[in-house]
Amino acid sequence: NPLIDPVNPSHATFDLFVQAQSCKDVKHHFAELCKQLDINPKDFRSFYGKLKERLNYWKAKALWAKLDKRASHADYQQGKACTKNKCLVLGAGPCGLRVAIELSLLGAQVVVLEKREAFTRNNVLHLWPYTICDLRALGAKKFYGKFCTGSLDHISIRQLQLILLKVSLLLGVEVHTGVEFQGLIEPSGDSGWTANLQPRSHPASAFQFDVFISAGGGRFVPDGFKHKELRGKLAIGITANFINRNTAEEAQVAEISGVARIYNQKFFQDLLAQTGIDLENIVYYKDDTHYFVMTAKKKSLLKKGVIKQDYSNADELLAPVNVDREALHSYAHDAAHFSTGGKLPDLQFARSQSGQPDVAMFDFTCMHRAENASFVKERRGKKLLMALVGDCLVEPFWPLGTGIARGFLAAFDTAWMVRSWGMGIPHLKVLAERESVYQLLSQTTPENTSKNYAAYSIDPKTRYQRVNLSAIHSNQVRNQETTKSGSEELLKWCQNHTAGYANVHVKDFTHSWRSGLALCALIHHFRSHLIDMSALDESSAAHNFHLAFSILEKELGIQPVMSAADLANSSEIDKLSMVLYLTQVQKAFSSPAK
Numbered sequence: 384n385p386l387i388d389p390v391n392p393s394h395a396t397f398d399l400f401v402q403a404q405s406c407k408d409v410k411h412h413f414a415e416l417c418k419q420l421d422i423n424p425k426d427f428r429s430f431y432g433k434l435k436e437r438l439n440y441w442k443a444k445a446l447w448a449k450l451d452k453r454a455s456h457a458d459y460q461q462g463k464a465c466t467k468n469k470c471l472v473l474g475a476g477p478c479g480l481r482v483a484i485e486l487s488l489l490g491a492q493v494v495v496l497e498k499r500e501a502f503t504r505n506n507v508l509h510l511w512p513y514t515i516c517d518l519r520a521l522g523a524k525k526f527y528g529k530f531c532t533g534s535l536d537h538i539s540i541r542q543l544q545l546i547l548l549k550v551s552l553l554l555g556v557e558v559h560t561g562v563e564f565q566g567l568i569e570p571s572g573d574s575g576w577t578a579n580l581q582p583r584s585h586p587a588s589a590f591q592f593d594v595f596i597s598a599g600g601g602r603f604v605p606d607g608f609k610h611k612e613l614r615g616k617l618a619i620g621i622t623a624n625f626i627n628r629n630t631a632e633e634a635q636v637a638e639i640s641g642v643a644r645i646y647n648q649k650f651f652q653d654l655l656a657q658t659g660i661d662l663e664n665i666v667y668y669k670d671d672t673h674y675f676v677m678t679a680k681k682k683s684l685l686k687k688g689v690i691k692q693d694y695s696n697a698d699e700l701l702a703p704v705n706v707d708r709e710a711l712h713s714y715a716h717d718a719a720h721f722s723t724g725g726k727l728p729d730l731q732f733a734r735s736q737s738g739q740p741d742v743a744m745f746d747f748t749c750m751h752r753a754e755n756a757s758f759v760k761e762r763r764g765k766k767l768l769m770a771l772v773g774d775c776l777v778e779p780f781w782p783l784g785t786g787i788a789r790g791f792l793a794a795f796d797t798a799w800m801v802r803s804w805g806m807g808i809p810h811l812k813v814l815a816e817r818e819s820v821y822q823l824l825s826q827t828t829p830e831n832t833s834k835n836y837a838a839y840s841i842d843p844k845t846r847y848q849r850v851n852l853s854a855i856h857s858n859q860v861r862n863q864e865t866t867k868s869g870s871e872e873l874l875k876w877c878q879n880h881t882a883g884y885a886n887v888h889v890k891d892f893t894h895s896w897r898s899g900l901a902l903c904a905l906i907h908h909f910r911s912h913l914i915d916m917s918a919l920d921e922s923s924a925a926h927n928f929h930l931a932f933s934i935l936e937k938e939l940g941i942q943p944v945m946s947a948a949d950l951a952n953s954s955e956i957d958k959l960s961m962v963l964y965l966t967q968v969q970k971a972f973s974s975p976a977k
């Protein structure tokens with residue numbers, strides 16, 4: 384290659400590394416670069432410094448400038464805050480890699496384990512403004528030139544993983560792919576905490592650590608953590624990716640950044656009338672692929688033959704044997720075609736890793752969230768700090784576009800916790816602080832978090848507007864494992880805070896809420912200035928619900944999970960939807976920020 388500088392082949396290798404478009408290529412070019420520059424990546428402490436010294440190349444220097452700026456933040460104490468800590472991170476998804484970067488900046492030794500060999504998800508994540516700012520500061524634009532050009536605010540999951548993998552490697556994080564974490568091994572003899580891995584003989588089996596972070600995604604929850612199930616009304620998500628040929632014609636088609644049903648009734652009515660497709664919402668992002676995500680109504684899926692047989696249980700309903708793939712493809716194709724006004728010329732499905740058209744159906748009826756974000760285990764005098772980040776902490780509801788934002792917030796909060804741990808703060812205090820911050824997570828929106836994105840750091844105070852790090856006390860985290868069942872606690876909480884209001888008697892999650900007054904009473908209890916109870920009438924349920932929903936949405940950012948009219952007219956309130964909704968209300972009112 385005439386472009387390769389014979390004196391400095393490492394420059395060309397660096398370029399290949401920066402541009403690599405697969406996990407395998409990133410690792411290959413990285414290994415090559417280390418060889419050419421004679422640096423051992425296992426020397427994590429001096430790795431980045433040596434790389435900077437030996438790779439005297441203008442393109443690399445532009446990247447060092449960015450990374451140096453981040454690393455010089457006072458929070459990291461010149462990379463010395465966690466020099467004694469060894470961290471194992473499970474999962475090289477966006478959140479695992481993002482937290483790994485922060486831990487390495489704090490000076491910890493960081494090992495990431497990923498069971499897959501390839502990054503293959505075409506699906507696209509929405510980015511809140513702060514995440515765009517954060518990723519730019521890590522050099523995202525250098526690794527992926529198209530990163531958030533103009534007003535773009537999204538990225539495919541695989542591109543995001545590639546960017547974060549590259550940054551991780553440059554900062555001395557050890558990333559192993561093709562290795563599965565199967566559990567923790569307790570200390571014995573002189574050995575500290577280690578991991579049980581598949582393959583067994585994997586070199587990372589010997590790694591002893593004092594911090595374990597699970598970023599295993601979805602429902603992967605390691606022992607010791609409990610999950611709450613939040614069951615809402617049936618919500619069926621469909622994602623579809625079509626090939627983007629980047630033609631001028633395609634470039635002109637407008638994105639749809641979330642047309643909620645309430646805002647654009649006509650669009651959805653026309654869609655239903657002309658195609659038989661009935662959606663709650665649809666989003667279209669033009670990214671590496673043309674990506675669509677939509678929430679579809681069960682009735683129309685049954686009618687169009689996508690779902691073969693009706694079941695009340697969502698697992699049975701969406702089981703692969705009950706789904707007609709061809710009909711699903713047509714459904715997704717037609718929804719995409721209609722919602723872009725037929726302007727995307729040749730809608731052909733992109734392929735998934737298995738070579739099939741990249742269309743998938745997901746069940747969002749039941750969302751999971753961990754009860755606690757952190758935990759300490761101690762065996763034979765050896766403490767292990769454990770934490771969850773990303774989807775295994777709180778599952779996001781993609782069609783609402785929370786994207787990766789809360790995942791990254793939790794990654795920063797977790798890094799802040801590890802910092803305190805590394806600085807020798809007593810572990811109950813470390814946990815209490817982490818849980819105090821975790822209380823805020825599900826309520827965060829782009830509106831109620833700080834707008835000073837450039838000042839964001841791992842310190843929660845730079846991001847959350849009103850954070851009280853001691854909202855939860857040390858004695859409350861002492862026995863995190865033994866809390867009551869979620870719904871018992873919730874009912875008690877509702878009863879306590881609605882006691883004494885006329886015509887309000889909370890005994891359950893269904894009947895007691897029928898008139899809408901109980902919900903209004905809850906609001907009045909916490910924010911009496913927002914609602915005039917004396918003006919409300921027990922028989923105007925629709926009005927009461929409408930009022931309560933709009934206040935809770937406007938003031939606390941809680942999206943209604945049901946419509947006021949549906950609630951008022953239905954003979955039976957859906958208990959699980961109510962529990963889901965009230966859980967959010969409880970969180971919001973219990974949050975110290977309010």
Ligand code: FAD
Pocket residue numbers: 473474475476477478479496497498499504506507508509540562563564565598599600601603622676772773774775779781785786787790
């Ligand atoms: P993930 O990205 O899920 O990463 C977890 C990683 O851990 C994976 O790479 C997994 O292989 C690895 N892992 C799990 N268990 C082990 C183990 N035992 N040992 C080693 N490694 C392990 N979000 C959207 O906003 N829009 C979408 O359209 C969308 N589509 C998605 C499609 C799929 C198939 C999936 C799985 C997720 C999708 N998401 C989507 C969610 C989105 O990917 C996550 O919110 C985001 O990637 C952050 O997740 P994370 O880093 O916590 O976990």
